[in-house]
Amino acid sequence: MTSTALLTDQYELTMLSAALRAGTTDRSCVFEVFARRLPDGRRYGVVAGTGRVLDALEKFRFGEEELASLRPILDADTLDWLAEYRFNGQIDGYREGELYFPGSPILTVRGGFAEGVILETLILSILNHDSAVASAAARMVNAAAGRPVIEMGGRRTHEQAAVASARAAYLAGVDHTSNLEAARTYGVPSAGTAAHAFTLSFANADGSDERAAFAAQVAALGVGTTLLVDTYDITTGVQNAIEVAGPELGAVRIDSGDLGVLARQVRQQLDDLGATGTKIVVSGDLDEYAIASLRAEPVDLYGVGTSLVTGSGSPTAGMVYKLVEVDGIPVAKRSSRKESHGGAKRAVRAARSTGTIVEEILLRDSARGQSVPGTDGLDVTELQIPLVRDGERVEGLPTLEESRRHVAHGLVTLPWEGLGLSHGDPAIPTRYLNEPESR
Amino acid sequence: MTSTALLTDQYELTMLSAALRAGTTDRSCVFEVFARRLPDGRRYGVVAGTGRVLDALEKFRFGEEELASLRPILDADTLDWLAEYRFNGQIDGYREGELYFPGSPILTVRGGFAEGVILETLILSILNHDSAVASAAARMVNAAAGRPVIEMGGRRTHEQAAVASARAAYLAGVDHTSNLEAARTYGVPSAGTAAHAFTLSFANADGSDERAAFAAQVAALGVGTTLLVDTYDITTGVQNAIEVAGPELGAVRIDSGDLGVLARQVRQQLDDLGATGTKIVVSGDLDEYAIASLRAEPVDLYGVGTSLVTGSGSPTAGMVYKLVEVDGIPVAKRSSRKESHGGAKRAVRAARSTGTIVEEILLRDSARGQSVPGTDGLDVTELQIPLVRDGERVEGLPTLEESRRHVAHGLVTLPWEGLGLSHGDPAIPTRYLNEPESR
Known part of the structure; x- marks a missing residue:
């Protein structure tokens, strides 16, 4: 098994080192993967790479060789922590092959601060590349x-x-x-x-x-x-x-x-x-x-x-991996124009009875299955599925063939202008409900 | 050792299969890697990836696992040939970190038709990616x-x-x-x-x-x-x-x-x-x-x-891998605008005594060291170095640090307008000498 652990930016491990000193490694965190916008003039994106992310996660282990190469830049406590590392949290996400739009929470990673933060680069590399293609x-x-x-x-x-x-x-x-x-x-x-x-x-x-x-x-x-x-x-x-x-x-x-x-x-x-x-x-x-x-x-x-x-x-999908919640408190970067929407989100898509989708809705503080305001007469579909539970890949996830059929089906649900090749707006708008104030 | 042999396009192996039937696998061939043009408006390119190509070449072996996956698409003779495969030919090329221009023969691969043709995809993948970056x-x-x-x-x-x-x-x-x-x-x-x-x-x-x-x-x-x-x-x-x-x-x-x-x-x-x-x-x-x-x-x-x-x-350098010589006969595709220049080439660069380069010259039928017409008063530098001899990597090739210094040195030799960021022509022209008629 070739380890994927070093397919990582150095700052993730220096953050870990600082968090260990500060005693904050285990703060309960939610990280979200999303794209602020679609590539220039595109009307939809296709989520791809989720299966590869799950493969790579299983190989994200710091063995002797990896630790040896990190010794010059990390302290002993950090190296000990990494030697024991395995992800034990929860991951939900859009199923592979799902369409996505600006702000769609394509992947939601729940776990301790440190166990989540060190997965940022690997997850983004895979999703950004595969989704762009x-x-x-x-x-x-x-x-x-x-x-x-x-x-x-x-x-x-x-x-x-x-x-x-x-x-x-x-x-x-x-x-x-x-x-x-x-x-x-x-x-x-x-x-x-x-x-x-x-x-x-x-x-x-x-x-x-x-x-x-x-x-x-x-x-x-x-x-x-x-x-x-x-x-x-x-x-x-x-x-x-x-x-x-x-x-x-x-x-x-x-x-x-x-x-x-x-x-x-x-x-x-x-x-x-x-x-x-x-x-x-x-x-x-x-x-x-x-x-x-x-x-x-x-x-x-x-x-x-x-x-x-x-x-x-557009060789990269431009997705980011952002901390959105700490110990139940919504958080978001606030400077300049790179604002994020804090707080873990539930994502649904509303469609007419003909199957044509009309909007994506991102909700805070509402459990799966609860009714969504403003969707009377529309079919509402949950967009996230469980992918990892307590560190283990959920069984029975869609195969590549099933995901391929899901893309084909998804394209049929787009409003007709959504398939245009010319530059345009996203095929459907994204609406935020019950948005909290972030810290 | 993870094999690199399947990082290959299927047509290379079907060509091998056909060549085996026709008895042409061992025809003496010369393949050349070059870029027809620089990325839009660029004035120079930097050769990168040569070291990785040589690493990958050493791992280009068809083991049992690789052969098993090819069994559905290839005949037994072809599989037997692949099981014995190792490259035994010669490779010369621009040293890593050398500047290149349109037509520069960045890599020249000499060997039997089959042993050379099946390296096309792997060599191009590496050079196109690394050189673009x-x-x-x-x-x-x-x-x-x-x-x-x-x-x-x-x-x-x-x-x-x-x-x-x-x-x-x-x-x-x-x-x-x-x-x-x-x-x-x-x-x-x-x-x-x-x-x-x-x-x-x-x-x-x-x-x-x-x-x-x-x-x-x-x-x-x-x-x-x-x-x-x-x-x-x-x-x-x-x-x-x-x-x-x-x-x-x-x-x-x-x-x-x-x-x-x-x-x-x-x-x-x-x-x-x-x-x-x-x-x-x-x-x-x-x-x-x-x-x-x-x-x-x-x-x-x-x-x-x-x-x-x-x-x-420009996420890819657009380099191609072309057969330019068969049994000493120059060959080139002739239809449409994708013409190639047939025949193996010697490449030199001419510079003023100040070090500023003035042109790249590609010559047919002239051995290393022979004088180059039209370069009186100029310093003439050979651009290719031996990289592989009889299948073995040449010893003492430049290290990454040495190649890095070579890039820095190369940029200093460009005419001043060559460093402009705006769109422009290649910093120096490429001249072909003694070009043969191709078959």
Whole structure:
């Protein structure tokens, strides 16, 4: 088991050290994860990474190696405390795959001050990364309007972020990943056939030999494979592909150029060659806008890379982890514009009988199940579920597949303007009820 | 040893499978890593990640677990080949910390087609991530004009990307990281004191108690610590800080608001309180532009988070891994605008006797040491060094500290306009000599 304990900012441990001196480590605290705003112009976010947070929490242990590396910066009492550390508190949160909006209490961590504060960085790293990718991916899936999307951006992001990106993209509705570690670790369906290098590798002293490359690929992978036709001339590439594989060829891929124009030309050429069932895969710098612009074109499948794994302009979700309650007293930072809303919150979402959501309501001092003022005639859904009880992961939490269906369902509940790709306001407003005065 | 072998795109292994059938796995190939362009408007890039690539290469082995997960998608011959895999070829490249420009052959991998092609994703993931962060960090360090910079963005990126980001930032001249794993793994100096949560945790039924929090922190960390003064009212916070710690207090940190205005006010207040040696640390959504705008203010240290770990708008360096030569024959993709320059290249940089660099020259068919046409009166430096020979890492490669000094030295060699923060062209042009016709 590789420890996750050092995936932490130093100040968390120096705070622990100071709290130990002051005798405040065990003050009963509530920490909340939320985003003050959605990424620029987005209308919703998708919660992703919750499952990975729970995995990482189980490995958050300070073993001998971790403690040795901390010895130069921490006192003996602090090191002793860390050696015994395991989280024993409670965590509730939005289920993975839930939509979120500004202020949504995505995760609520209850426990002693010290046991909660030292989880800040790890929890935020995971949720900020995965939610950024899932939120961008959901927009791409929506823009693809039912055509499958393959995630193939691993090479454009950190090698481990690539694995988490593939998971988050799948959660958000992407169909396949190119990443083999994501297939192994999370069971994400993988896909992939060949790159330009394969075709180029058949060049010889007489020149290029695209047909030999295609023949080799078909021999190994069958006629159902996807042949990459734009290494040299695309029209010749399509001609070669069908001559070599026959009209039963699975697909051709175009990775460059004006994809809309090329898709139309290639479709016509394929049809003329009798390859009416051969699909067209496009890739190359696609984002949700490019995908949407291809909606009228004969494209069967999108391969998305850079923009997906980098959150399409918003590579982090900007979530924060804030102390909101101490010994039952609401607390909040008060200087400048970075105000937080103090106090632990209950979160519900109100929807019309048609299923369309109309607002998110954050309540203080009201227990689960109690009626929510101002929601007459609306269906009210609780948004938080128990995730950890007394330090142990709750059993029967949603699987990745279930969470994936939950995203798809959630997108259907958005007001129609909520799915727009242009810049806009959050799809629904957030209302605070019974807000306390914070200290 | 955790294997890195599955941090790979599926198509690399299906290409291997097809190459095995066609008998082309051992064709002698040269692959090159380069960036077609610098991120939007940047004038230089910083090569980072080379050391991590060499670490990852040593762990690129297909063990029983990896092979088991590949069995559903690969044939037996391919699995057998992978079980025996280890890279036995040659790698040359720009040393880590070298500046790069469009087309610079940052890494050149020589070996059989199959042994080279399957490294594509892993090599690109590392170099694209680390170089994006280092390239942004160098601009921030330059904007800070000698004032120290702390990297504290771990919470805004994937938890493992955070560690690599801290390393890349340090390489580029950042002074400290908040990330404890980066301190352990790479020896990056770490720093950090306290967050708002610490101050808030001292709230009680009577209200907030900033003084108690400050006293606890000083008791644990000494008067040299940094007190965060903007949880409540900043002026009161500074007053409390000096009253509690005395005028020998190490520093105060401001994390929100108009940092320039606040820094001036706080400096005046500290001076009035006799705390003339107490430093001012600022943080909160800083990027290179915000850092530069604070140059005239009494700021002693910058804490940089989100923008650093996300490459300040360019979270990936956009490098590609292209097959450029097969059995001595230059090859290149020819369709559309994504042309590559075929053929393995020698790279040199020409500089005036003052040290200022004037151009990068990529030459075909000329051995190291041979004179380079058009460089009379200029100093010519070879840019590639041997990194791997017959699969083994070359001994005595530059350490992280040496590479860090190399970045600092490199920035001094740029023409003056090369350090501008505004959008511009690459600081020096790239010239191709003796370019062959590719197949």
